[in-house]
Amino acid sequence: MRPLSFLGQDVVVAQGPIPPHPLPLFPEEAACIVRAIPKRRREFAAGRWYARRALAQLGVPAAPLLPGPDRAPRWPAGVVGSIAHSDTICIAAVAWRERVQALGVDAEPWQPLDAELWPLIGTPCELGWLMRQPPRLRGYLARALFSAKEATYKCQYPLTGAPLDFPDLEVALDPPGGRFTVTFRRSPDAGFPAGASLCGALLVHAGHIVTGLVLRPGAVPPPTTS
Known part of the structure; x- marks a missing residue:
């Protein structure tokens, strides 16, 4: 390996x-x-x-x-x-x-996620994005969304102790670039304000989707503004 x-x-x-x-x-x-x-x-x-x-x-x-x-x-x-x-x-x-300051990693089998689970992990924006992707890729991309949220949860939890739910995070995937961006829709702590975004990494490795998020000291950004 x-x-x-x-x-x-x-x-x-x-x-x-x-x-x-x-x-x-x-x-x-x-x-x-x-x-x-x-x-x-x-x-x-x-x-x-x-x-x-x-x-x-x-x-x-x-x-x-x-x-x-x-x-x-x-x-x-x-x-x-x-x-x-x-x-x-x-x-x-x-x-x-x-x-x-903190880090989180996740590894999931690179297999399509069952469609009935998509609404449980995805926000309306994420689900809309999934439905615009080629049908053969949607289940795999849903699995990647799940993994990115798991990695984010594991990164923030040691700092906040907050039990976030899947809808509390919104992920934008960039598979060709090996990256994802995660935005906090609900603040788990003053250090992670709602609207703050972080960038993580992803890759397909050994039959798995592997995701990771690394938080460097002082790297928590302010919330984004529209």
């Missing part, structure tokens, strides 16, 4: 397949999933494995990555990170907090 570097030079990304048996864990980590089903154990272990590979590239020694109350990993001091997985692959991204 070729390496990923789509989030910029300040972000280290490690990724690979989720094997049929759990990868090694620290005892403290294993204790967190002792009652989990096998699938969850494999995903949890892969997330920690690839996160440690990414952290090693920052020079951070291997140590347990325990979940917090919200189940997200508690990263080492001075580090921000995000983990994403599907049933078959796992991606971990990390960076120094002095360079990156």
Whole structure:
């Protein structure tokens, strides 16, 4: 699996397949999933494995990555990170907090999203845009919209603690450019005013749509004006 570097030079990304048996864990980590089903154990272990590979590239020694109350990993001091997985692959991204305020990644199988789900994730503007696309592409683009919103949620949540819904975000995709723009329709926090827009990255990789959003210090923009 070729390496990923789509989030910029300040972000280290490690990724690979989720094997049929759990990868090694620290005892403290294993204790967190002792009652989990096998699938969850494999995903949890892969997330920690690839996160440690990414952290090693920052020079951070291997140590347990325990979940917090919200189940997200508690990263080492001075580090921000995000983990994403599907049933078959796992991606971990990390960076120094002095360079990156927050980040979020997501990975979804590159398969059409069922049409009955589109109204649940899309705003009227997004749904109108989807219907103007070639019919054979609409399900794939809906999947990309879903993934971009997931990455955005994971980026903003450590800063705001806000449980945003899909309609709270509006995404404009630019697949040829490998980019997307996300606009906050509802403010989760004073740092993300309604109307503020951020730019993320996307690519198709290993049979998946992979999206990521990197927030650099002081990069939250003011709301856009019409």
